[in-house]
Amino acid sequence: LVVEKLKKLHSNLQHFSLKEVSSPPTTFVKSRGGVMPKSVTRNSKEDVVSMTGFLGTEGSNVDVDLLVLMTHIQSACKHIAAVLASPTELQASLLDSSFSYAAERDAPKPLDIIANNIMKAALRSSGKVAAIASEEEDAAIWFGEGPFVVVFDPLDGSRNIDASIPTGTIFGIYRKVPEADQLPLPEKATVNVMQRGERLVAAGYALYSSATVMCISVGSGLYGFTLDHSIGEFVYSHHDIRIPERGQIYSVNDARYFDWPSGLQRYIDNIRQGKSQTRKKYSARYICSLVADLHRTILYGGLAMNPRSHLRLVYEANPLSYLVEQGGGKGTDGKRRILEINPIKLHQRLPLFLGSMADIAELVSYGDVQQLENPGYEV
Numbered sequence: 001l002v003v004e005k006l007k008k009l010h011s012n013l014q015h016f017s018l019k020e021v022s023s024p025p026t027t028f029v030k031s032r033g034g035v036m037p038k039s040v041t042r043n044s045k046e047d048v049v050s051m052t053g054f055l056g057t058e059g060s061n062v063d064v065d066l067l068v069l070m071t072h073i074q075s076a077c078k079h080i081a082a083v084l085a086s087p088t089e090l091q092a093s094l095l096d097s098s099f100s101y102a103a104e105r106d107a108p109k110p111l112d113i114i115a116n117n118i119m120k121a122a123l124r125s126s127g128k129v130a131a132i133a134s135e136e137e138d139a140a141i142w143f144g145e146g147p148f149v150v151v152f153d154p155l156d157g158s159r160n161i162d163a164s165i166p167t168g169t170i171f172g173i174y175r176k177v178p179e180a181d182q183l184p185l186p187e188k189a190t191v192n193v194m195q196r197g198e199r200l201v202a203a204g205y206a207l208y209s210s211a212t213v214m215c216i217s218v219g220s221g222l223y224g225f226t227l228d229h230s231i232g233e234f235v236y237s238h239h240d241i242r243i244p245e246r247g248q249i250y251s252v253n254d255a256r257y258f259d260w261p262s263g264l265q266r267y268i269d270n271i272r273q274g275k276s277q278t279r280k281k282y283s284a285r286y287i288c289s290l291v292a293d294l295h296r297t298i299l300y301g302g303l304a305m306n307p308r309s310h311l312r313l314v315y316e317a318n319p320l321s322y323l324v325e326q327g328g329g330k331g332t333d334g335k336r337r338i339l340e341i342n343p344i345k346l347h348q349r350l351p352l353f354l355g356s357m358a359d360i361a362e363l364v365s366y367g368d369v370q371q372l373e374n375p376g377y378e379v
């Protein structure tokens with residue numbers, strides 16, 4: 001069945017130079033982001049490498065199961081990108097009105113629900129997923145047999161959606177926990193989705209913006225793919241992404257300045273005035289859409305942060321910290337490395353600081369950077 005699926009999958013990619021897929025390279029080069037095939041690093045302008053083609057040659061960490069799963073996630077993200085770019089009437093016709101949510105969670109927008117349904121359907125039909133947890137679901141869901149567990153935020157930044165501002169999908173993939181096999185449901189599902197971030201085997205985000213870009217890692221570096229609408233494929237566009245060691249941009253909702261602790265206030269005061277370690281004046285950029293703010297930070301360097309306990313450990317902080325670390329950066333809650341935190345609650349929220357190694361180290365040296373009081377904000 002798997003072989004048939006892959007054949008079908010590859011026949012859909014006939015537009016591409018499939019050199020990398022049909023004859024896997026035997027030599028690998030050690031790149032800063034890990035081991036990657038020589039043929040992928042050296043592709044000529046004429047060669048277009050699809051994400052599936054790339055993953056098929058990425059080395060031993062991508063087995064057929066993960067390849068199939070990643071293909072389904074790509075399909076879901078293409079689908080979400082198409083829905084986001086559609087007129088509102090069409091979007092409304094896709095809405096499942098039976099959806100409900102627990103009172104303690106933010107009310108979802110219609111597109112949150114649609115994106116959630118698309119992701120769930122894609123993951124279920126992959127046949128590779130035992131359990132999922134979504135930011136839009138109250139509890140973990142057990143799908144059945146499959147080697148993987150997927151956690152995701154189907155549409156982050158959706159409060160901006162009516163203004164066509166960029167949004168994103170975030171996902172993290174774990175292996176199923178065999179020790180939990182004997183547990184009754186729903187504990188089995190919960191234990192599987194509440195793994196520490198350092199156990200992630202892959203993660204990624206899709207950014208829906210002027211281009212739809214997917215950045216992924218399967219444990220050996222960070223790579224980006226851009227959706228080529230003329231052929232309907234994510235093509236390899238950002239090679240071995242390395243987050244600059246130091247940036248000159250900070251990203252935070254600084255209307256909250258007067259609610260911040262003094263350490264964070266002093267840090268931001270200093271980088272604004274050129275009084276930080278580099279003596280350079282930093283610029284501010286804040287889209288208020290985490291994937292978009294992080295994507296810019298990954299490419300240009302600096303910091304993307306939310307000092308209040310707002311972002312979720314399981315769906316946002318862990319997958320994004322994993323990606324940032326794979327790109328040579330750092331993810332912290334201001335005190336602890338995100339990937340080492342043991343989740344204690346499925347929808348647990350925490351402060352999050354992601355970005356360039358030297359910038360995060362300097363920020364953390366101010367000590368008092370977490371906004372512990374969260375008065376609640378209307379917008």
Ligand SMILES: O=P(O)(O)OC[C@H]1O[C@](O)(COP(=O)(O)O)[C@@H](O)[C@@H]1O
Binds near residue numbers: 158253306308379
């Ligand atoms: O209101 P704040 O603190 O600026 O938070 C904004 C952040 O919240 C988010 O919108 C996520 O929150 P939601 O999951 O409630 O949409 C991020 O995309 C964004 O970075």
